[in-house]
Amino acid sequence: MTPVNALPVRLLVCVGPCCDAEGKGRALLASAEMVFTQTFPQELSSGQLVIATRDCLRLCTRDPVVRFEPSGDALSNPSLDDILKLARAALAEQACPTRFGSAKS
Secondary structure: OOOOOOOOEEEEEEOOOOOOHHHHHHHHHHHHHHHHHHHOHHHHHHOOEEEEEEOOOOOOOOOOEEEEEOOOOEEEOOOHHHHHHHHHHHHHHHHOOOOOOOOOO
16 A cells, blocks of 8 residues: 555656667657556556656766656666666555654654
8 A cells, every 4th residue: 555645656767868869768768658557557547656758867878867756766778677676666665665753752
């Protein structure tokens, strides 16, 4: 069960001029959308998981770059397996968030 106030996990795919050189950013976006639709249909439809684009993530490497929010994890030229692993970890954290400061003094 996901906490009511949990932030959605967002996969941001850079499609700026460096990351999308030769269409690599948009190709990664299309592949990620296809795989996520098959792997996480409920999470996408409920809004727990969102895929979005950005014109620039300011992490230019001349390869496609993605960033997960709210964690801030970023990958340059990631494989789909890498993206899926991070998405699963982020969704698991969302389902069972670490509770800092929950102990009473």
